[in-house]
Amino acid sequence: MRKPPRRSVVVFGFSLGILLSSVTRAHDLWLVPDAPVVAGRPLNVRANSGMNFPISVHAPDPATFVRRIVVTPASDHGELEAAGQEGDSGLLRFKPTDRGVYVVAVETRPRLIELSAEQFNEYLVADGLPHIYRLRVQEKSLDQPARERYTKSPKLLIQVGRGGEGDASRVVGLPLEIVPLRSPFRLRAGDTLAVRVLFAGKPLADANLGWDLPDDGDAPSGTVRTNSRGEALVPIARVGLMTIRLTHMTRPKADDFEWESFWTTLTFRIEEQNE
Secondary structure, three states, X not given: OOOOOOOEEEEEOOOOOOXXXXXXXXXEEEEEEOOOOOOOOOEEEEEEEEOOOOOOOEOOOHHHOOEEEEEOOOOOEOOOEEEEEEOOEEEXXXXXXXXXXXXXXXXXXXXXXXXXXXXXXXXXXXXXXXXXXXXXXXXXXXXOOEEEEEEEOOEEEEEEOOOOEOOOOOOOOOOEEEEEOOOHHHOOOXXXXXXXXXXXXXXXXXXXXXXXXXOOOOOOOEEEEOOOOOEEEEEOOOOEEEEEXXXXXXXXXXXXXXXXXXXXXXXXXXXXXXX
């Protein structure tokens, strides 16, 4: 099932002090490694923001991320450097020293957005959040605008060389996290990848996962909902880059916002030699 394009929203700073004059669209955030990936050489990881994976239309500033994480094959925490911006990409950098699986993740600073009633309702439908839409129907508040806080926490899995140690299923403690239940680097095109979604460290049932492949446009290649254990099967269609994405929303009713959303992606590469 494919969803309609995500709609435009008006973005505020976290303090809500100044309304920005520009109108922006709701974008996913992906971590995409430069190639080749070689042990012993510094590696650039691009923080790309957009709707058409992995093309970036805006360069985030990695220095503003509240968390930057890299876990080595030996389960050590390495240094993930904020390396500025290049074109439409934010740059992160680290040096993989050994063969194996590395887990890279970041968490953005919370921001606030304000949407009209129509924008918010369309956004709920487009991003697979029917429970929030139904709640607004029940409360007869579909004609009410919404003020929402959001945080993005993308994750990247990297295989350096062949073999080696590392755990692709490692949980790194993101607010919303997609965890593969096996290594995607052992899969071929035509296989499926079992994943579990965690929200605040607990399995999240009925979450609307989407997956994106390069050149497939700004709607997901497909979607699936998690079961009662927060698990789902995602098909591996072809070799190359792939991302799995999710938005989850809660209703904290804070003083300066009523809704809170959490965005995440999990990106990895299926290599040609796996076919």
